[in-house]
Amino acid sequence: MSTDPANPTRRDLLAAFRSRAAGVPEASQSVGMGGQSADRAAPMAGTTLRLSARLMGCDFTIVLNPGPEQVESAGEALERIAAIERWMSHYRADSQLSILNQTGWPGPVSISEEMFSFLQFCEIQNKISNGAFDVASGALSGLWKRSRAAGRLPDTTEIEAARELAGQHLVRLDAAGRQLQFLAAGVQLDPGAVGKGWGLDDAAEWLKTRSVPINDFLLSGGHSSIVAAGQHNRAGGWPVGLGNPLFTEKRVATILLKDQAMGTSGSNIQFFRHAGRRYGHLLDPRSGWPAEGMLSATVLADSAAVADALSTAFFVLGVEKAVECCRQIPDIAAVLVPYPDRGTRLRPVVVGNLSDRLWWDADQAEVQYI
Numbered sequence: 001m002s003t004d005p006a007n008p009t010r011r012d013l014l015a016a017f018r019s020r021a022a023g024v025p026e027a028s029q030s031v032g033m034g035g036q037s038a039d040r041a042a043p044m045a046g047t048t049l050r051l052s053a054r055l056m057g058c059d060f061t062i063v064l065n066p067g068p069e070q071v072e073s074a075g076e077a078l079e080r081i082a083a084i085e086r087w088m089s090h091y092r093a094d095s096q097l098s099i100l101n102q103t104g105w106p107g108p109v110s111i112s113e114e115m116f117s118f119l120q121f122c123e124i125q126n127k128i129s130n131g132a133f134d135v136a137s138g139a140l141s142g143l144w145k146r147s148r149a150a151g152r153l154p155d156t157t158e159i160e161a162a163r164e165l166a167g168q169h170l171v172r173l174d175a176a177g178r179q180l181q182f183l184a185a186g187v188q189l190d191p192g193a194v195g196k197g198w199g200l201d202d203a204a205e206w207l208k209t210r211s212v213p214i215n216d217f218l219l220s221g222g223h224s225s226i227v228a229a230g231q232h233n234r235a236g237g238w239p240v241g242l243g244n245p246l247f248t249e250k251r252v253a254t255i256l257l258k259d260q261a262m263g264t265s266g267s268n269i270q271f272f273r274h275a276g277r278r279y280g281h282l283l284d285p286r287s288g289w290p291a292e293g294m295l296s297a298t299v300l301a302d303s304a305a306v307a308d309a310l311s312t313a314f315f316v317l318g319v320e321k322a323v324e325c326c327r328q329i330p331d332i333a334a335v336l337v338p339y340p341d342r343g344t345r346l347r348p349v350v351v352g353n354l355s356d357r358l359w360w361d362a363d364q365a366e367v368q369y370i
Contacts, residue, residue: 107181138188196221197308263307293318
């Protein structure tokens with residue numbers, strides 16, 4: 001049996017999952033909340049089985065309706081996410097991604113099929129978002145992490161130097177040879193904005209296509225990435241809470257998810273202060289500075305990876321450009337929360353047909369559907 005916590009065996013993982021399984025927990029992030037009208041109450045969470053594991057720097061959780069052999073199936077799904085972490089994490093020196101960050105220049109370097117698919121996906125999302133999502137911005141994120149640890153801001157010269165080494169245009173993918181090459185020394189990949197969603201999609205697909213399929217489940221990565229299948233408590237889906245970005249202990253709305261994913265980006269949890277000013281962790285890869293356009297951006301899509309990538313991009317773009325981008329992409333919807341003009345009452349902007357699946361707390365928010 002493995003005793004190395006960084007490289008757990010399947011038995012280690014299943015033991016951890018079982019130890020965290022609760023008898024009657026609530027669904028992940030689910031709440032019961034009154035809607036905007038007295039005759040339309042939000043769906044409520046009922047009895048569930050929840051199992052969790054610490055992966056990719058956060059808690060991944062699977063929530064299931066009670067049933068036979070659910071723990072074993074859930075454990076295997078979470079193990080698949082652990083396997084993805086082993087090749088994708090840029091915090092592990094032995095991961096394929098970390099090795100690519102060291103060898104992509106001068107390159108070219110042969111890469112696995114799964115890594116190639118992941119990087120192709122990131123390239124597409126970069127084009128769709130006009131550069132607001134960029135997996136090749138690791139030089140910038142690394143600079144800001146080092147500066148934060150030192151208790152200072154990076155200066156303009158440092159930011160410009162990092163920008164020269166950041167950008168999807170500096171990553172060349174060769175489909176014929178399945179190879180990668182960086183076009184400058186110092187280019188770095190950072191999958192932080194989309195890795196959780198990629199893992200959730202893989203686990204969800206496995207649950208639905210295994211020999212004995214599980215059709216009703218909710219998977220979450222941290223507080224920002226969710227994929228839901230089927231339904232819970234006869235609600236026609238899974239009720240999931242949307243947090244208030246100004247007051248993290250409050251839920252501003254409930255959304256009903258069914259066979260859909262949701263990703264949320266914001267800087268209300270990860271940020272630091274310097275000289276009396278607040279700086280979020282989400283960077284605009286085009287400017288090199290933290291994005292400041294809104295409080296939070298939530299995207300609903302068929303894929304958790306798409307929802308994660310676009311919620312990051314929309315947060316960077318700001319409300320007006322995010323609305324334009326959202327309208328050009330089929331089969332997605334968004335909830336964009338700008339800073340309130342005054343006071344603390346939110347004025348979210350909802351893009352897409354969500355009115356029949358959203359229940360807002362009218363005391364906290366005045367909603368605009370467009």
